[in-house]
Amino acid sequence: MGPQTMVYPMPALLVGALVDGKPNFMTAAWGGIANGEPPMISVALRHGRYTLKGITRNLTFSVNVPSIDMVKAVDYCGITSGAEVDKVKACQFKVFYGKLDNAPLVEQCPVNLECRVVHTLDLESHSLIVGRIEETHVTQSCLTNGEPDVNKVKPLIYIREPASQYQALGEVVAKAFSVGEELKARQ
């Protein structure tokens, strides 16, 4: 098929930064964990993005994991630019701050990561920003026995093919670090 940016699944994340003194959020599907100890995350943002301007200036940003009921806001933050609209106002985001001064967080998102830039890779169309996760916030109502519960988080999944769409998480297939034991036992 030729070179394609084709991976399943991709997240639908809201990446936040303070730009020109105001909090702004953009939707990003190209991101994931980059390091374990200490925790780091990477996000790929197209050069020229308004949010990237704030990240480059402050060297801090946030990653907010939205839930399926926020799909309109998530899509809106992907099709508009903070250079032209006030996304916080349009989406009625409640913004809060944690440890980092310039990493605005969205209260409606069940999971929020506060990040400090540790590397920036200038790739051809995008910048790959690697951030150290300085703090993690999980909404109280998304915990079960004090632990984050994905059934309450209800994350959004971005799927490009056959049509660009958001999907929910489906049924449990198997337990990890466990179902493969069967094959192991056969050796």
Added chain:
Amino acid sequence: MGPQTMVYPMPALLVGALVDGKPNFMTAAWGGIANGEPPMISVALRHGRYTLKGITRNLTFSVNVPSIDMVKAVDYCGITSGAEVDKVKACQFKVFYGKLDNAPLVEQCPVNLECRVVHTLDLESHSLIVGRIEETHVTQSCLTNGEPDVNKVKPLIYIREPASQYQALGEVVAKAFSVGEELKARQ
């Protein structure tokens, strides 16, 4: 919660390399697209991983997107090391090669990416490998009208909380680049 490697969803990918002359595959949940034009992907692999040894030597690797019916093999490739077992034999993978000599691909996986390393970021516990996607293969039976169809790919999703498990993709929530227009119209 303190710094956590918490993002939803994460993929369950099989990263392949030729190590000590034989194809080997490891399971990786920490990866995603890193650049658009040209297409690039990043994967975070713990230092000392057997697969990483092959990637570092050859500067080529593969990313294979498994489907839910491969869950046992995917988990097995995450809990074993190619230094000790022959994963291809254990999982009965049919291995093929495309454009790149040292990027083994798994025929049973509906999507395969052939990658050439363009950057390696030595982070603390992991190496973040950025690869240029040189070729993309999609299994014929996973196409609809010549386009990849996620309903046929049936990708695996890795979820860490509340328990480490693999999940399937769920229902469509909304159309992307579309559902947010409603909020846009309100401004």
